[in-house]
Amino acid sequence: MTDKPRQLALIFKEIIMKAALLPIAFALTAGAAFAEGPIFVDPPFTSTLSRAEVRAQAVDARDAGLFALGDGVVVVADNAASNGLSRTQVRAEAAEALRLGLHNGGEITVVPTAAQTEQIRTAGLRAVSGDKLVQSGNAVTAN
Structure with missing residues (x-):
């Protein structure tokens, strides 16, 4: 009967030893996998x-x-002065375009409709004139 516990202890010890060696074996093989190919060095720049x-x-x-x-x-x-718009007018037009969702983000180019272009232009005119009402084309727009 004393042989059985001794055999179990030896088997258990062998399993523990193999389990302890397994991470070491993985570490050694992983290091070899990363050691492929030569290291490229740029030639000196003159x-x-x-x-x-x-x-x-x-x-x-x-x-x-x-x-x-x-x-x-x-x-x-900067050639903003060449288009004849003031800083206030450009800022107001940009804010209106942003409010309408007409900002280009990423790879999508957004093209405004004629009505949206007119809304943006009118917002710029309102900002410059400071008026509550601005006549745009045939319509009068309230601020």
């Missing part, structure tokens, strides 16, 4: 322009109204 030349080009671009921002995005100088 500039053909001096620091002063680069700065001069940046200043020229800024003075010309163009400034590259990466990923091909180019910001052009």
